[in-house]
Each structure stands twice: as structure tokens, then as C-alpha cells.
Amino acid sequence: MPLWTEYKSQAKARGSLALELYMVHSTPSAAPEDLKANLPDHLAYQAEQEAAGRLFLAGPLSDETGEQMQGMGLIIYRAESLEAARAIADADPMHQRGARSYTIRRWLVNEGALNLSLNLSAQKISFEKD
Template identity: 40%
Template sequence: MGYYVVMLPMLDEEKSRVYRPEHLAYLEEQRGKGRIFANGRFPDGSGGMVIYKADNLEQAQQWAAEDPYVLHGARRAEVREWEMVPGAL
């Protein structure tokens, strides 16, 4: 199991607004399956990020491609493996 960062840069603001409810429902479904470590939007409106817990890069790419934002062309998905280093709290 590894961590995979999915950057979701904005492609179309109107489509992002329209498909936001579907995107959030998709993330909630993925969270319920234990697949999401963290997610959030960028306050400057440039997009957002999801960190998936997956077995491999291909699996994370598949989940990212199934996001309604990506399916409908509102956002692009850029997937990278992430080697998390926990910090001291």
C-alpha cells in the first residue's frame, strides 16, 4: 500500500461548478472504502488535490480517471507516487 497524490488543476470553472456535487459524492464513496488519506481545494481557485492510498500507481490512476471532474473535463488529473515522511507533532 502506498500514497498517491492526484493534482486536479482547473480546466473549466463552469464545469467544476456543475459537477462539484458529483465529485464530492465520489470522494465520499472513496473515503468510505478507505481509499483516501486526505483531500482539499486550493483557496486561489486553481484546483485541488486528493491523496489516495492504493496498491500501485495504476490503481490510483484508475480512481483519479473515474472522478466526475475528470470524466467531464472540468479538471485534469496528474498522479504521482508520494513517499510520505510523518512529521513530529
């Protein structure tokens, strides 16, 4: 299996986007009341990361049935390296205070579509969900 940098170079050579992002899978490691107590600080931290351009996407995950929420979350960061992304994740109050633990992975975005509509004079932005 090729090393990450070699794989990324090969993807770019094939014409893929090869955008490197960092995926954090955050899981509860404390009681539900601890999660709830840390939620305001966590959300404020996420808003700071978004304003700074480091947070790409984030939100809760369901269980495998798709019906229940169990406190797990997925966070996608923009960062200059895996180490920098890990530092961002470590500073999240949920992780810092032990209410959640996480795993982090590099994510090489190659394919897909995102449809946005920007109407300048109406000062309107919309996102196509379907």
C-alpha cells in the same frame, strides 16, 4: 537516481515509515460553471472513496499568494499501485467529464507527526491542528 522500489527499500532499511500514497494535483480545464455543475458528483465520489478507505486527504489549494482559490485541488489516495490510483482518479466525475485534468505522483511518506485523541467512553475523537 535509484528506481522507486529501490528507494522505498532503502527508506525502510533506514527505519523510515516508507508508506506509499498517491498524490493527485487536480487543475481546472473547463469554465467555472462547468466546475460548479460537476461539484456535487465530485464530492459524492470523494465521500465514496473515503468510505471505501481509498481517500486519505483531499481539499482545495490556494494560489501562490495564499489568498485566492482558483479551483485547484490536492487529493491523496491509498491504493495498491500507481495504476490503481490512476483508475480512481480517472473515475472522479471532474476528471471523467473533462472539467479538470490532473497529474499523479507517488508519495513516499517517511517523516512527520499526526496527533489524534480518542476518548472511547465519551465517543469523542479530536485532531490536533497545531
